[in-house]
Amino acid sequence: MYRRVIRKPPPPVFPTDLAGFGYTLNDKSRLVDAEGKEYTFNLKAKNRDYEEAHGRALCDVVVQIMVKRMEEEFGLVRKIVPLGFSPEDTTLPHAHILLTPDYNECKRLLVLSPGTMESLGSWSRRLVCNYSAEDGSMFAVVKMAIDQGFGVVILNSNAQYWVNGQTTYMTPTNPRGIVLVPELESPEKHVSYVLKNIIQPAASREIFFIGHKYGCHSLMQALNEQFNELKDRVSAIAMIESTASINKEFSKDFRKWWSSNAVDYTQSEAEEAADKGEVEYNTHRGCNCVRMGMGEFDQTILVAMPFILRFFKSRLNRDNVFDHYKELVFPPVKDDPTTVLITFDADELEDDDSEPAFDENLDPSWG
Template sequence: MKKDEPPLDFPDTLEGFEYAFNEKGQLRHIKTGEPFVFNYREDLHRWNQKRYEALGEIITKYVYELLEKDCNLKKISIPVDATETEPKSFIYMSEDALTNPQKLMVLIHGSGVVRAGQWARRLIINEDLDSGTQIPFIKRAVDEGYGVIVLNPNENYIEVEKPKIHVQSSSDSSDEPAEKRERKDKVSKETKKRRDFYEKYRNPQREKEMMQLYIRENGSPEEHAIYVWDHFIAQSAAENVFFVAHSYGGLAFVELMIQREADVKNKVTAVALTDSVHNVWHQEAGKTIREWMRENCCNWVSSSEPLDTSVESMLPDCPRVSAGTDRHELTSWKSFPSIFKFFTEASEAKTSSLKPAVTRRSHRLKHEEL
């Protein structure tokens, strides 16, 4: 027999959940010191999932606070010309993002529930803030003199409650005999009663029906990347722009290249992808884009090989090297030091009119480690 489901009424603060981040950035129960427990109530997977999602929303707001307070980033509303009433999203930027004459770093996360400043919610909750957020990248970038822009490609719409529409029975205006109308109405009511009963059994706490209002020119990760490029990155003073793009963020970057090829080539010095899901064939990236990616991009992929070991690719785009982990969500964190080294080499190579030898360096490292 199905257990009665407790109310889907969860705290709206970490303290309410009785959790806090310790000095190592790990989420721990404030009384027991234990990590987060997903199966808080046995045999109630849906309730446990809703609890996890509620905590995830709090984590998202917590990371936003860290971006503003710890990283000193500014929250910038988009579209830039939005009216008071239309749906809006936002990105984060350092004070010097548009004025830094030397370097600008742009961070793009993957798809799903993650928002600006996150790589993986699962890592934030179960591992720590360093591995699950973009904060280490932001802090090191600022320390090394980069301006920073943090994209928010999954914030594509706002949700509002769907208005209730009263549907008038078609029998009201029918010429059918009264007896037939009554019989049809009775069958309809019984059908609805059965449906409501099973729905209550399946979903005992019927949630509000919501509708999505999409954000103008930011209705998808691809649209968002192009919008931020046009209104911010392209307007920046930086001589060298660098991208770090994880998973679907890599696909969004390739789409940006397809749509703004000449501008990207002119402004972007190097691109670090982490387990990117882009596909140059499916996205119909032209030959000149593929050639540019081979010279200026590197994809740190999930692999059991040591960090920076060359990994064979089936596609003729950018070099692929191991991120030093076979866990997709950890690829950004594990390749963190190599990415900054790659960017430094790219800057130096550009200054001396040479290209960074990514594949040669990776090949050398592979044999040194063996």
């Protein structure tokens, strides 16, 4: 008896430049074809797998273009991680992060932590292709940061697989012979490694973070692990649609510190679409959250950025030594959502039936 072997078709091969795809970037950094029509993902495609692979390959090309622009226009450079690898040795598994040349000595440092399934320099492939290459990549944020005198470090937490002599953020389809980049085997390990070996030795005493989705979780884990080393140097932590969750396993000091410095910018529920800018405390996030209204997938990134920049501005030149503000209760500060509500530790309420103190006359709008 013979069993019929079903042979899978070979994976499609896509162009490596925009011209091969038949697209260009217009003056608004939007993908357009030869007739000026903007790119849209075909949701009704019969071969959905092919369409998704095509869109992913196209977006990867666009992100590579934006990374090259960041290198050329802002002077960003690639740094090999783990440290100690020779740039000439391409045989050993390694990855790259992007940073400004002054990252080690700048006064203020901005660290960017992407979500899962995003390549180096990208916030959202969907935004890159469907909205704007500058905003969907990290180009726009880096430009604003450099204009304000920040040094920048861009994490590459999804580059954990080593395939055919290079890293990939995509899980290899063939599990045999999978090689992981040492010390960077997961997003959590990548973020922890970079914070310990790149951020800690840097001179900055004003470190700012922006994380997206799972990048926030990895960031929280790393900051918890390195709490004693970094607690007196962090100015602000801005999260967008965070998946991070805090619990009793974290020390009380860390939870207090986290609620004093972290803010999550999150999409509103449908019935709350009009509440853009409203602030509320989220027990799972362990910090105040700002509602960003309704929008399409990942558009919270676009809506949140002006809020985040104002938050960061309110934290410039702050005394970041935790012991100096640990027991203080701050009055509401415009553009600083951590001061809108008095956050509290749920443990402290277990034996206390009283309501937390709250100024009912306080306007929670930050629009």
